[in-house]
Amino acid sequence: MRDTWPLLEKIPFPAVRRGRLDTLQVNLGYRCNQSCVHCHVNAGPGRTEAMDGDTIDLVLALIERKRIATLDVTGGAPELNPHFRRLVHAARERGVKVMDRCNLTILEVDGQEDLAEFLAAEQVEIVASMPCYLESNVDRQRGQGVFDSSIRALRRLNRLGYGREGSGLVLNLVYNPQGPSLPPPQQVLEADYKRILSDTHGVVFNSLFTLANMPIQRFGAVLIAKGEFDRYLGVLKSAHRDDNLDTVMCRNLVSVDWRGFVYDCDFNQMLDLPMRQAGANLHIRDLLDADIAGRAVRVAGHCFGCTAGQGSSCGGSLQAAE
Numbered sequence: 001m002r003d004t005w006p007l008l009e010k011i012p013f014p015a016v017r018r019g020r021l022d023t024l025q026v027n028l029g030y031r032c033n034q035s036c037v038h039c040h041v042n043a044g045p046g047r048t049e050a051m052d053g054d055t056i057d058l059v060l061a062l063i064e065r066k067r068i069a070t071l072d073v074t075g076g077a078p079e080l081n082p083h084f085r086r087l088v089h090a091a092r093e094r095g096v097k098v099m100d101r102c103n104l105t106i107l108e109v110d111g112q113e114d115l116a117e118f119l120a121a122e123q124v125e126i127v128a129s130m131p132c133y134l135e136s137n138v139d140r141q142r143g144q145g146v147f148d149s150s151i152r153a154l155r156r157l158n159r160l161g162y163g164r165e166g167s168g169l170v171l172n173l174v175y176n177p178q179g180p181s182l183p184p185p186q187q188v189l190e191a192d193y194k195r196i197l198s199d200t201h202g203v204v205f206n207s208l209f210t211l212a213n214m215p216i217q218r219f220g221a222v223l224i225a226k227g228e229f230d231r232y233l234g235v236l237k238s239a240h241r242d243d244n245l246d247t248v249m250c251r252n253l254v255s256v257d258w259r260g261f262v263y264d265c266d267f268n269q270m271l272d273l274p275m276r277q278a279g280a281n282l283h284i285r286d287l288l289d290a291d292i293a294g295r296a297v298r299v300a301g302h303c304f305g306c307t308a309g310q311g312s313s314c315g316g317s318l319q320a321a322e
Contacts (some may be wrong), residue, residue, distance in 0.1 A: 004220035004302075005271050007229065011237075011301025014245055018264075018295045023253040024114070025072040025266060026051070026059055028081035030258070033109050040166060047076065055260040056083045058284045060090050067290050072253070074101040074266065083228045092122045095120040101174075105146055111315045116153070120160040125170040127209065128154070137178060154203045163205040171205045176213055180232035182239060182309045183210035185297055212305045217270050233301060239308035248306050250297045260284040264297045267305070273298045 017296070029050035078084055078100065083208050091098050100119060107116050119126060130150060132138050138147040152161075153172075156215065161167035173193065190208035192199045197203040213219050215232055223229040255263040262282045263269040275282040275298070277290070 001281050004224065004229065005300075006214050007233075008271070008301040009014070011304075013299040013301065013303045014242070016248060016250060016297040016299055018292055018297060019251045020293055021254060022068065023064055023240070023249075024059065024068045025071040025074060025267065026087075027074050027255065027256045027257050027266070028076065028078040028084060028087075028100055030107055031080050032076040032103065032107055032265045033080070045070045048080060049162060051083065051258040051260070053083055055284070056087050058260060058288075059087065059256065060094075062089060062287055063094060068096060068292050069190050070097045070099065072099045072101070077103055077106045080109075080113060088118075088122055088124060090305060091232065092124070095158050095318075097125065098122065098319075099127050099195075102126050102128045104128050104130070104150040107153040107156060108149055114263045116156050116160055118246055120157075120162065120169055123168060123170070125244065126157065126162060127174060128205075129176075130154075130173040130193075131176045131178070133200075141176075141178060151201050151203065151274055154197075155203070158202075158204055159290070163203075171204050172209055174211060176211055180213070180228050180235065182212055182235060186210040187233050193228065202213060210310070214270075214302055214305045216267060216302055233304070236308040237301075237305035240304055241307060244307040248303075250306075254287070254292070256284050262287060267302055268298055271300075272302075275277045281315060 012173070030044075030047035031049065031050060051143075059071075062068065071087075073088070074082070075081070079102070086099050102119075106112055126238055129142075130138070131141050135147040136320055138150065139145065157169075157171055160162065160169065160274070162169040163171035173191070175189060177182060183189070186208060189210060190281075193208050197205070206319070215229060215236075223232055250264040250268075251293060252263065255266045255269045257263065257269050260283050262275045262284055264275060268274075275292070275295070277286060
């Protein structure tokens with residue numbers, strides 16, 4: 001796989017400084033039951049990296065010490081980590097909002113038969129990857145049969161109350177472009193998703209998040225192989241908006257990898273750009289007594305993926321459509 005970092009580090013990006021920490025994004029490991037073309041984590045069935053129980057305990061200690069408001073759990077398929085349910089339950093007991101970045105098809109994997117019911121009982125907000133409302137596009141990007149499995153999972157979640165008004169069970173979907181282009185306006189695409197998924201499949205959900213594909217890991221390697229890397233970076237840079245800098249996720253979020261090391265965001269994690277202190281990589285245990293507000297964020301060319309157009313973050317676009 002071709003590494004994009006030597007190209008990205010040469011591209012200057014405006015300075016960004018951190019604000020108050022309120023969201024902890026924790027990557028529980030890179031193992032996944034899928035291998036998606038756009039995956040910036042390069043996750044797949046053959047990956048074995050997984051957060052251990054001691055590091056899970058440090059996550060919970062940090063949540064308490066820093067009064068973290070939101071725990072954003074990701075992977076891979078985070079549900080495949082054997083400590084996933086313990087972490088979720090303990091965080092919810094502490095009054096923390098928990099978001100599970102779910103690929104939907106995990107609900108049909110052996111051993112996960114009661115996963116949907118667990119998530120509902122803990123009132124976990126589900127952020128589910130659904131890169132298109134058309135079967136052909138989803139299967140091309142994520143694998144044969146993924147669309148049908150995803151629809152079955154969404155219907156099951158709907159039966160539990162997810163996505164339905166007044167249930168308190170939030171179900172949001174995530175869209176990624178099929179290739180090297182910016183996502184369309186979030187509000188417009190959300191309306192299309194809701195209409196087509198409801199009319200065709202009887203599926204409902206709360207909101208759609210549109211995310212730009214990052215030119216790193218698997219997707220970045222594909223760009224280089226096809227000779228499209230420079231063009232895509234040009235698209236991102238030409239669509240940059242300075243006003244998105246005020247709301248980029250790295251101001252109030254830190255990303256923790258499966259070993260417990262800390263990064264300004266999930267994308268820096270995948271580029272192996274950890275936060276550093278006194279010449280050493282910052283570990284989650286170091287955050288227990290550290291104040292990182294005001295620190296400079298490690299930035300480079302990939303950061304234009306977050307500031308281009310409407311902006312892109314783990315919570316979807318940063319700006320409303322004009």
